Amino acid sequence: MNEPLRIALTLTKRGETLGFDFAGSSPPCRGPMNSVVATTYSAVYLAVRHVFPDVPINAGSFDPIAIARPEGTFLDAHYPRPVSGCAAEVSQRIAEAVFLALAQAIPEKLWAAPAGTSGNFALGGFDPAKGAGYVMYQITGGGYGGTAFHDGLTNGCSTIGISKTAPVEVMEQYYPVLFRRFALREGSGGAGAQRGGFGVHYEVELLSGEARASFVMDHGRFGPPGVLGGEAGAPNVVRIHRDGETFTPEHLSKDQDIAIRPGDRIEVMTPGGGGYGDPFARDPALVMRELRWGYYSRGEAEMLWGVVLTRDGAVDEMATAARRGALKKTA
Secondary structure (H helix, E strand, O other): OOOOOOOOOEEEEEOOEEEEEOOOOOOOOOOOOOOOHHHHHHHHHHHHHHHOOOOOOOHHHHOOEEEEOOOOOOOOOOOOOOOOOHHHHHHHHHHHHHHHHHHOOOHHHOEOOOOOOOOEEEEEEEEOOOOEEEEEEEOOOEOOOOEOOOOOOOOEOOOOOOOOOOOHHHHHHHOOEEEEEEEEOOOOOOOOOEOOOOOEEEEEEEOOOOEEEEEEOOOOOOOOOOEOOOOOOOOOEEEEEEOOEEEOOOOOOEEEEEEEOOOOEEEEEOOOOOOEOOHHHOOHHHHHHHHHOOOOOHHHHHHHHOOOEOOOOOEOHHHHHHHHHHHHHHO
16 A cells, blocks of 8 residues: 555653664555664664764663564564665664654754655666666765754765765766756755755756666655754655656655656655754844745745845844744744
């Protein structure tokens, strides 16, 4: 069934021990988004390491972490359940759940949710000019979540590694493709006192031969959540442009063996990070700066942050205060 999977996490502190219980998470699924228990445990350890990076890595650093085995859920999959997406995708969503849980207890040390996907995109085909087959594999970054002290990073690598896509110019030399676009995804960062970082917006066209496209990405249905009143970042978007028509895969950001012909274009917009804190607490001067840079539209500035501008483009402070007050009452 094409239904979202749920990661349910209860985090409990007892003395010097943190207990992680994933009971209530979804059962195993038919698709590749199951996780073996080793990856589930590793994702929890990785997330905690992100929060406390100064603690030396050794066996003792993991002693205070107690994880209840999530039996009967997709986080403890057994053969023959497919698990090809567990390391690159499910692990990041487990880490995201840990971040969001800890943010309720120690918000000054945490952040809103990052993009939470490796953006796996493969294009395989035959290049007539070289007389050989090829596979172009791309891993694309997304926005990081805002923190108590600054906005989220734009086009950051995945939570679980440092890999990112090769330069566009290199891929165009190696493969029969043309990147029509590779840009910052404007407006994708979740609103907050500190907004989320922006994702990436790219569009690649096949120039010759025939190929097939496959995707394993996440956050296609829901964007990365904000914390402490912050808004979610924009979700992942995948579109195929063919013969003047556009379609979205049934599973949104997951599909395989999509036939691609010369002139067809694949468009991907990776998620933005979640926002941190009340959007109406954001300094209007920061909103104005991002309007000048084209990150958000005037309408978005008013709807997301309640910032009202005068005709000459300056902040109308009285109208902004009134607008923010009205939006809070209706929230």
